[in-house]
Amino acid sequence: MKEPTPSISRPKYQQAAPGASLLKKTFVTIASASLLTGLGAVPAAQAAKPDEAKNLVVNGKFDAGTEGWRTNDANTEKLSVRKYAQGAVAELRTTETKTAVLNDITNTIKSTEADASYTVSARVRTEHPGIWGQLRTRIVGNGETKIVGESFGLNDTSWTTVSFDLTVPTSGSTVDLNVLAWSLDPSKNLIIDDVKLVERDAASTQPVPAPVEEDPKGPATVEEDPKGPAPVEEDTQKPEQNTDTPAPIQPEPIDKCDVAPKTDRTLFGVSLGGSTTGAKETFAQSMARQDANYDDTEVVRLFDPGMPVSWSKRAPYIEDKTISISFRPDPAEVLTGQHDAALLNWFNAAPSDQTIYWTYFHEPEPKIAAGEFTAAQYRAAWARIAKLADQACKPNMHATLILTGWTANPRSNRDWRDYYAGDSVIDVLGWDPYNDATSQEGPKSYASPESIFGNVVEISKNAGKPFAIGETGTRLIPTDPNGTQRAEWLKDVARYLDNEDALFVAYWDSKTFADFRLLDSASRDSWAGIIDGKY
Missing domain, CATH: 3.20.20.80 (Glycosidases)
Structure with missing residues (x-):
C-alpha cells in the first residue's frame, strides 16, 4: 500500500489482455439490447471456393485480399494483406495503443439451428513477441449476446493454432467472428491466416491445421518468402456493424481443480x-x-x-x-x-x-x-x-x-x-x-x-x-x-x-x-x- 493513488477521474482505458502463453476458453452472457445494434443489412458475401466448401468463413485464407473483412475503427486500426507465391496472410496494426479487431463484414452465420455445433480455428503469429489476443465468436439472439472465445499469447515469432468448439443453443441466432489483438502497440503487429468456422460433423473429418513446419504457404517468417510481399491492400471500408466495445469475458472452469470463484454478493x-x-x-x-x-x-x-x-x-x-x-x-x-x-x-x-x-x-x-x-x-x-x-x-x-x-x-x-x-x-x-x-x-x-x-x-x-x-x-x-x-x-x-x-x-x-x-x-x-x- 506504499504507493500513491491519485484522486483523479479515470480516462478511457483500452481493453487489456491476459498475458498467457497458453490458450484458454472463455464464455460470457450479456443481457443487453444495446449489443444488438449494428446488425443490419450488409453486402452479400461471395460464395466460398470449392476447396473451402465446408468452411463458412468468407475469404478465410485472404487470397481475395481484405474482401469480407474489416476493422472496428478504420482510422486507428489498419488491416492489410501480404501476398506470396504460396498464398496470403492478413496483418493487423494500429496507429495508437488499443485493441485491434479483425471483424467479418457479414456475420459468418446468419441464422443458426438449435444445438448446432461448429469448430472455430485460426493461425496467428507476430514479428514482435509479446502480443496477447483472442479468437472469438459473438452469438446474438433472443435479446442477449453470448461470447465464446479462445485467448492466446504470442511469446515468439512462430505460428500458433487457436481453436475451440462452439455449440449454439437456440435457433435463429447470428454468429459474428473476430480475431482480437489486445492493447496492440503501433510498433507491433498480429498476422492471421486460415480462419475457419466449420460445422462439427465436417470438422471431425478435417485434420487440425498443420504446424508451421508443414505449412504449404511457406516459412513462419513471411518476409523470408523469396518473392517478397505484394503491395499492401488496406481496408478502407467504414464499420457497418458490431462496432461495440468487445465485451468482458468471464473464464469458465477448466476442471474440478480450477473452479471459478463465485459469490452472491461482495x-x-x-x-x-x-x-x-x-x-x-x-x-x-x-x-x-x-x-x-x-x-x-x-x-x-x-x-x-x-x-x-x-x-x-x-x-x-x-x-x-x-x-x-x-x-x-x-x-x-x-x-x-x-x-x-x-x-x-x-x-x-x-x-x-x-x-x-x-x-x-x-x-x-x-x-x-x-x-x-x-x-x-x-x-x-x-x-x-x-x-x-x-x-x-x-x-x-x-x-x-x-x-x-x-x-x-x-x-x-x-x-x-x-x-x-x-x-x-x-x-x-x-x-x-x-x-x-x-x-x-x-x-x-x-x-x-x-x-x-x-x-x-x-x-x-x-x-x-x-x-x-x-x-x-x-x-x-x-x-x-x-x-x-x-x-x-x-x-x-x-x-x-x-x-x-x-x-x-x-x-x-x-x-x-x-x-x-x-x-x-x-x-x-x-x-x-x-x-x-x-x-
Missing part, C-alpha cells in the same frame, strides 16, 4: 491490523479483537513476510471466514525448487471448506523497480507455485495476483501484464487502491469511489478476470475529526464495489507510517454494518 472484511494499545498480540488475540470490533468479520486479510505459516496454527481462529493470504519467499529461492515440498504441504493442509484467495508476493512492483528481482523471475515463480497448487487440487483455493492501485493508473507508466503470469496461472486480479496512500500531509477530501477504483475495475473486467480489493482505506481528513464523513464514504465505496461485482473487499485496518485504522465509532460502526450487508 464480501467485506479487514486486515488483522495492530493492537490499539501497542502491545504485542498473538494471532488468536488479534482475530478475537477484530471479530469484536466488526461483529465477526466475513473476510480476513493475512500477511506472511516469508513462507506461509502452518494452517494448524491458525485454523481454529479463522473457521467460517473467507481468507485472503499472501506470502513472500524470494523468487530466486522459489525457482531453485527449495520450497517446493513445504509449499505443496501447505496447499495440501489448507482447509477444504473455506474460500481461500492465496497470493504470491503481493505488490511486487516496487521490489522489481528497485532491482531486487525481475518481472520475468516473478512470473516464473508464480507459475511454479501455481503448479504445486494444482497438484493439491483444492477447488476452494484461488490464485490471486495483488498489485498496487497505482499500477492501474496510466500515469504510473506501468503495464499490469508485466507482473501477470498468465490465464492458466492467475484466477483473480486483486488490487490495493487507497484514498491517498502515501502523502505526508494526508488526504484533504474523500475522493469518489469511481476515481479511486475505476481503473482497476475496468482493467479487470476487460481482462476477463474476477477482481477483488486486497487492501483499501483512508485517513481522516481535517474537516472530519469524528469520522462521520468517512463513515458515509465507506458506504459509498461498498455500494460501488458491490455494484461492480468485486469478490471481496478488505479494509486496511492498520497503522504503518500513517494511521488508517477505524478508531472512531462512526467509521467502525459503518464498516461493521457493511460487513453485515447494511449499506
Whole structure:
C-alpha cells in the first residue's frame, strides 16, 4: 500500500489482455439490447471456393485480399494483406495503443439451428513477441449476446493454432467472428491466416491445421518468402456493424481443480491490523479483537513476510471466514525448487471448506523497480507455485495476483501484464487502491469511489478476470475529526464495489507510517454494518 493513488477521474482505458502463453476458453452472457445494434443489412458475401466448401468463413485464407473483412475503427486500426507465391496472410496494426479487431463484414452465420455445433480455428503469429489476443465468436439472439472465445499469447515469432468448439443453443441466432489483438502497440503487429468456422460433423473429418513446419504457404517468417510481399491492400471500408466495445469475458472452469470463484454478493472484511494499545498480540488475540470490533468479520486479510505459516496454527481462529493470504519467499529461492515440498504441504493442509484467495508476493512492483528481482523471475515463480497448487487440487483455493492501485493508473507508466503470469496461472486480479496512500500531509477530501477504483475495475473486467480489493482505506481528513464523513464514504465505496461485482473487499485496518485504522465509532460502526450487508 506504499504507493500513491491519485484522486483523479479515470480516462478511457483500452481493453487489456491476459498475458498467457497458453490458450484458454472463455464464455460470457450479456443481457443487453444495446449489443444488438449494428446488425443490419450488409453486402452479400461471395460464395466460398470449392476447396473451402465446408468452411463458412468468407475469404478465410485472404487470397481475395481484405474482401469480407474489416476493422472496428478504420482510422486507428489498419488491416492489410501480404501476398506470396504460396498464398496470403492478413496483418493487423494500429496507429495508437488499443485493441485491434479483425471483424467479418457479414456475420459468418446468419441464422443458426438449435444445438448446432461448429469448430472455430485460426493461425496467428507476430514479428514482435509479446502480443496477447483472442479468437472469438459473438452469438446474438433472443435479446442477449453470448461470447465464446479462445485467448492466446504470442511469446515468439512462430505460428500458433487457436481453436475451440462452439455449440449454439437456440435457433435463429447470428454468429459474428473476430480475431482480437489486445492493447496492440503501433510498433507491433498480429498476422492471421486460415480462419475457419466449420460445422462439427465436417470438422471431425478435417485434420487440425498443420504446424508451421508443414505449412504449404511457406516459412513462419513471411518476409523470408523469396518473392517478397505484394503491395499492401488496406481496408478502407467504414464499420457497418458490431462496432461495440468487445465485451468482458468471464473464464469458465477448466476442471474440478480450477473452479471459478463465485459469490452472491461482495464480501467485506479487514486486515488483522495492530493492537490499539501497542502491545504485542498473538494471532488468536488479534482475530478475537477484530471479530469484536466488526461483529465477526466475513473476510480476513493475512500477511506472511516469508513462507506461509502452518494452517494448524491458525485454523481454529479463522473457521467460517473467507481468507485472503499472501506470502513472500524470494523468487530466486522459489525457482531453485527449495520450497517446493513445504509449499505443496501447505496447499495440501489448507482447509477444504473455506474460500481461500492465496497470493504470491503481493505488490511486487516496487521490489522489481528497485532491482531486487525481475518481472520475468516473478512470473516464473508464480507459475511454479501455481503448479504445486494444482497438484493439491483444492477447488476452494484461488490464485490471486495483488498489485498496487497505482499500477492501474496510466500515469504510473506501468503495464499490469508485466507482473501477470498468465490465464492458466492467475484466477483473480486483486488490487490495493487507497484514498491517498502515501502523502505526508494526508488526504484533504474523500475522493469518489469511481476515481479511486475505476481503473482497476475496468482493467479487470476487460481482462476477463474476477477482481477483488486486497487492501483499501483512508485517513481522516481535517474537516472530519469524528469520522462521520468517512463513515458515509465507506458506504459509498461498498455500494460501488458491490455494484461492480468485486469478490471481496478488505479494509486496511492498520497503522504503518500513517494511521488508517477505524478508531472512531462512526467509521467502525459503518464498516461493521457493511460487513453485515447494511449499506
